[in-house]
Amino acid sequence: MNEVLRRLLFLPDQASTFARDVDRLHYFVIITTFIMSTAVGLTAIFFFVRYRRRSETQTTPHIEPALWMEALFVGTPLIFFTLWFFLGFREFVRQQTPPSDSMDVYVMGKKWMWKFAYPDGPNSINVLRVPAGRNVRLLMTSRDVIHSFYVPEFRIKQDVLPGRYTQTWFNATMPGRYQILCAEYCGAGHSIMRGEVIVLKPQEYENWLAFQHRGLVATQDAQPTALDFAPPLGNMVDQGRRIAAEQGCLKCHTTDGTRHIGPTWLDLYLRRERLNDGSIVVADEAYLTESMMDPALKVVEGFQPVMPSFQGKLAGPEVAALVEYIKSLQSDAVRIGPSEGPAYAPIRGR
Amino acid sequence: MSPEAASLPEGILAHHFASLERQNEAMRLGMWLFLATEILLFAGLFTGYSVYRFEFPLAFAECSRHLSLTAGTVNTIVLITSSFTVALSIHFARTDQRRAAVVCLALTILLALGFLGIKAIEYTAHFREHALPGKYYAFEEVKIPGAAMFYTLYFMMTGLHGLHVVAGMSVLTWLLWRTNQGRYSSRYYTGLELGGLYWHLVDLVWIFLYPLLYLI
Amino acid sequence: MGESGSSGRANVALHPDDRHEEHAHSAIPYVVVWIALLAFTALTYLTGKQHLGAWALFIALAIACLKSALVALIFMHLKDSSGMTRLVFGTSLVFVGILLFFTVADVATRFRPATPAGAPFGTERSRPEGLLEHEMPE
Amino acid sequence: MRLSEDDSHALAGAPAAPTYLEDGTTVMSWLNTRDHKRVGVMFLVSVILFFFLGGLFALLIRFKLLQPGPFFLDALGYNRMFTLHGVVMIFLFLIPSIPSAFGNFVLPLMLGARDVAFPRLNLFSYYLYLAGAVLAILAMIQGGADTGWTFYTPYSSTTATQVLPVLLGVFILGFSSILTGLNFIVTVHTLRAPGLSWMRLPLFVWGIYGTSIIQVLATPVIGITVLIVAVERVGGFGLFDPARGGDPVLFQHMFWFYSHPAVYIMVLPGMGVISETVAAFSRKNPFGYKAIAMSSLGIAFVGFFTWGHHMFVAGQSTFNAGAFGILSMFVGVFTAIKVFNWVGTMYRGAISFKTPFAYICGFLYFIVFGGMTGVALATTSLDIHWHDTYFVVAHFHFIMVGASVMAFLAALHYWFPKMFGRMYPEGWGLVAASLIILGFNATFIPQFLLGNFGMPRRYYQYPEHFQALNVASTAGATLLGFGFLIILIYMTIALRYGQRSEANPWGSKGFEWLTASPPPTHNFDEIPTITQMPHDYRTHEPPGVIRVA
Ligand code: HEA
Ligand code: HEA
Ligand code: CUA
Ligand SMILES: [Cu+2]
Secondary structure, rough: OHHHHHHHHOOOOOOEEHHHHHHHHHHHHHHHHHHHHHHHHHHHHHHHHHEOOOOOOOOOOOOOOHHHHHHHHHHHHHHHHHHHHHHHHHHHHHOOOOOOOOOOOOOOOEEEEEEEEOOOOOOEEEEEEEEEOOOOEEEEEEEOOHHHEEHHHEEEEEOOOOOOEEHHHHHHHHEHHHHHHEEHHHHHHHHHOEEEEEEEOOHHHHHHHHHHHHHHHHHOOOOOOHHHHHHOOOHHHHHHHHHHHHHHHHHHHOOOOOOOOOOOOOOOOOEEEEEEOOEEEEEOHHHHHHHHHHHOOOOOOOOOOOOOOOOOOHHHHHHHHHHHHHHHHOOOOOOOOOOOOOOOOOOOOO | HHHHHHHOOOOOOOOOOHHHHHHHHHHHHHHHHHHHHHHHHHHHHHHHHHHHHHOOOHHHHHHHHHHHHHHHHHHHHHHHHHHHHHHHHHHHHHHHHHHHHHHHHHHHHHHHHHHHHHHHHHHHHHHHHHHOHHHHHOOOOOOOOOOOHHHHHHHHHHHHHHHHHHHHHHHHHHHHHHOOOOOOOOOHHHHHHHHHHHHHHHHHHHHHHHHHHHHH | OOOOOOOHHHHOOOOOOOOOOOOOOOOOOHHHHHHHHHHHHHHHHHHOOOHHHHHHHHHHHHHHHHHHHHHHHHHHOOOOHHHHHHHHHHHHHHHHHHHHHHHHHHHHOOHHOOOOOOOOOOOOOOOOOOOOHHOOOO | OOOOHHHHOOOOOOOOOOOOOOOOOOOOHHHHHHHHHHHHHHHHHHHHHHHHHHHHHHHHHHOOOOOOOOOOOOOHHHHHHHHHHHHHHHHHHHHHHHHHHHHHHHHHHHOOOOOOHHHHHHHHHHHHHHHHHHHHHHHHHHHOOOOOOOOOOOOHHHHHOOOOHHHHHHHHHOOOOOOOOHHHHHHHHHHHOOOOHHHOHHHHHHHHHHHHHHHHHHHHHHHEEEHHHHHHHOOOOOOOOHHHOOOOOHHHHHHHHHHHHHHHHHHHHHHHHHHHHHHHHHOOOOOHHHHHHHHHHHHHHHHHOOOHHHOOOOOOOOHHHHHHHHOOOOOOOOOOOHHHHHHHHHHHEEEOOOOOHHHHHHHHHHHHHHHHHHHHHHHHHHHHOOOOEEHHHHHHHHHHHHHHHHHHHHHHHHHHHHHEEEEEOOHHHHHHHHHHHHHHHHHHHHHHHHHHHOEEOOOOOHHHHHHHHHHHHHHHHHHHHHHHHHHHHHHHHHHHHOEOOOOOOOOOHHHHHHHOOEEOOOOOOOEEEEEEOOOOOOOOOEEEEEOOO
């Protein structure tokens, strides 16, 4: 029965402990809905057939409903709806209260990728590995705008807010791979802000964790990012992003504000850069182009002149695309501002 | 009705109303509905205030202490008095004392100007201290989370209120002119009354802004 | 929405506030209210300076409500205007109340880390076990 | 009975007054009119225009979604498309549609009034609407906004697209909506004809009255909210900036405080239309008149207590979710009362199956299905899976297209002879109606399934297993488009060449039919005295006996 209805309604697999319970209520609600709307429609048709207009001058009696009838009209839906509410809310509270023995994973949403961090464990991008049969709590925040962490097979979804934390939890029952979707609109990459939950058998999970502890931070679970899956979109900025990846700029430059071998590109455009000779330049288009062609000419203070020249390696349009890309890297108004990040909270009762 | 009274100006009856009385009632009801929308407009900001005050009580208390309580209090008195003079002007108009009504209206407008003046002085002080909203906030004396939010709210609430003061003043000026022409009398004073209602609303809002902003 | 009779226009005429009757309209209530408002302002000022803690807000708001009631009832003639205008004013206040209540209730009952830093009722500012600062998900 | 002087001048015997259409035919006589009927017609033309514009965007969206990958539009273009579709359909079409167009036209007629209370304000409200529309179009020309019609911060305060003109447009449109509502409330209170007591008001008037209350009380809040966002964008300070402790969820509270009640602005007038037409075409008194009338007020009131059901997974507290969850259940009951009473109205009636009746049937089915899926969404734990998926999209299209647009079409066909004195072609009407109802199901039932399947909304690209259902939906939308196109064509033709109709072609006993069709500028040669309930079909007497004062 469950299986038939699930397929009929196109519901995805039931891969968490919630799924079955949620679906059961789902069937009840949808079946009631079907019955009621069909009943109303059929009654209307029946009345039409039964009470067709027979003559153009027909008159009709004045009919007022009896009180019991109005009570029925109010009472029936009220009973059903209240019942739905109680069944649903009980489940909802369960979904909102992580059990105290859950393991924690920290989730950060960012345009347009998911980052996961395990306490005293590895970090990963877009891939969340969890053991089957274990309660997992996700403590989530966002770097820029609102995102929403959605795994259809688990029937969980929770918005991820900048500047504060939200939480959700699940207990995956079936080992396998499940898609993570972003369900809150977050811009051009919203629909490709996808990730994956890999549910491992408990032993496999332990092995993976142990392996991760052995490696260097840099080699930990280097997953391709969502951006790698992003098809070329055709505009200059996107071309620039692709070229930057192809040409290896991103080996030395970051786009998220952190310092690497070279200066970050975030907010670079029109930044006033202090050079190692003490002078100051404004990073306009000319300077950006020059930095690619003749990097050693003006070296930014605090950096080594290690950047290779790209003279002859980049065609004119490519340079232009890169410049456009760099220009597009302006941080949003949403930054780590005067208010510090939110606090970590243990699960109540732990 | 004395013949003299009959010669007093009356409102003009639009074709679709049954009587002047009904028409006045309609105008008054319309005005009150409009005031209701104004109240809900401000409610948005009051909601923001409540939420952030709830989240940052310390910052709000601290920032509030850096506002000039004297200026706030004086402004409260000014606005209350202006409300009083408007009420009086309607009273005079409806008892056919045109001169007095005009004087009261003029006084109201002066008081409104005074209110704006004092507000301007306060604003100047904030600018000097960089106690500014949002990303411009650089006030040296209060550096706790939420302080910028207080000033954002402070500027938005007083700013929106200030806009209403300006709008009210324009309405009052127009009414002053019409009263001076003798348009309002014991037989018809609805226009003036509605203008007065608007001004009282401006006062009402301030009555709440004063303790919330200046006296935490 | 009272009248449900069938007599039409005359009946619908909303209670006119006696202004066509010539009995002297007095300015004395206005003066009294004005003085009361000034007194209340002084009272707010004085209590506000006392640092009454949790009560301060309550007292200040109570006084503000009193003051605005006076303005609305006397200055704005709500006291002797038609039931409909009173209903309009009352309703608008009710809806302000709804907006305030549910929004603040939300903030007050949220998952605690869902409030920003600086909120005193937030939790202990502890780091998760074993997670160093630079490893916090940024 | 008191009459103004005008009334006594326009006594019987005077030559038939020119209809409002003939009273001045210059463009200026329209642009500068105070006549509620002309304002109504101008609104009608404008909203239909915008409906087709919004529909065009919808078709482009559907066309793109034929393919899972990039196709036809780029991501930004797609995002702009659904934003414009949402904004145009909601703010420029649906909110003003029935109240401002038909409400303006028939409400004073139903009340036996010569005009709305503030005719000049009424015209002003139309110009505000135009101004708001111009701003929105300006934004479109400059590239359009990409926030979705919900403008969630911090996305809306940081994206580089043209959000500002759209925000200002929404602000101004809000004003227009407020003024219309205010005008109607005052009109209903002060301009009822003699004998027209509250419990005799036509149900359409009750629907509009409830709508107006919401318009007046809720719209200012969206006004201030979009202003704050605008300030945040331009001025760099606002209430929702997370870097300074600002709370994005606060924006959502303020937005939905308006926008949930606003969905009742969109459906209550439609319910009013159905109450009228179901009685007229069943030739039966409305079953449970009081229940239908009072449930309009009930919806208007309780509708304010449910906004949090849009935020179950948004980081709202569990307590609030529970409170809003249970309160959402109660709104459903008021609609249920109406539905059952409409069906009851047909009982022992004398039903004639004209085009409007086809839309009534569509309406009944869609509102029950759409409404109950709404209640399903309000069932907290189910919403976790459904939130922001196509299930929600299907839910609201079921109500907004399935119910409100059907009601709009019913009204258009029912009042077309009243407004223009001509008939539409009945045969074509039924063809279009069947096409629309069929196409509608084909478009949106697959979307329910897509939602169940887990496809989030506002998705430019989607995982491939969603494709089949998407193609089905697009096919349906094409049918739907043809349906609307047919209506547009035959209505335009009927305007010029349609058969002249009688004064009351439906034999309806709604009060708006007490005057000529199209009505004269002053509506009534004499104001009727109402002596019956509306839609009293026990006799053939007209419900208002005209008496000379
Ligand atoms: C005209 C517009 C309209 C109307 C009338 C409604 C009506 C309702 N809506 Fe809908 N809704 C929208 C437009 C509308 N909605 C829009 C636009 C959105 C998306 C916004 C966005 O995010 O972009 C939305 C989203 C939306 C959500 C959020 C989903 C999400 O994002 O997660 C929810 C959740 O509770 C909801 C609930 C309801 C409910 C309970 C009603 C109720 O009023 C319905 C009441 C009606 C009935 C219940 C039918 C009649 C009942 C019977 C005949 C009963 C018989 C039954 C028995 C006897 C058992 N709506
Ligand atoms: C009144 C409201 C209304 C109406 C009537 C419609 C009508 C339609 N809507 Fe829309 N819709 C919304 C309100 C509405 N919508 C809202 C609020 C959103 C959310 C936006 C957001 O996420 O922010 C939305 C989102 C939305 C989406 C989701 C986009 C996404 O999330 O990615 C889709 C997808 O299928 C869609 C489809 C349709 C279709 C096929 C119709 C059809 O019913 C349209 C039928 C009409 C026509 C087909 C027009 C016919 C005209 C012609 C054929 C002639 C061509 C042109 C000229 C002559 C000028 N709508
Ligand atoms: Cu991230 Cu959508
Ligand atoms: Cu809603």
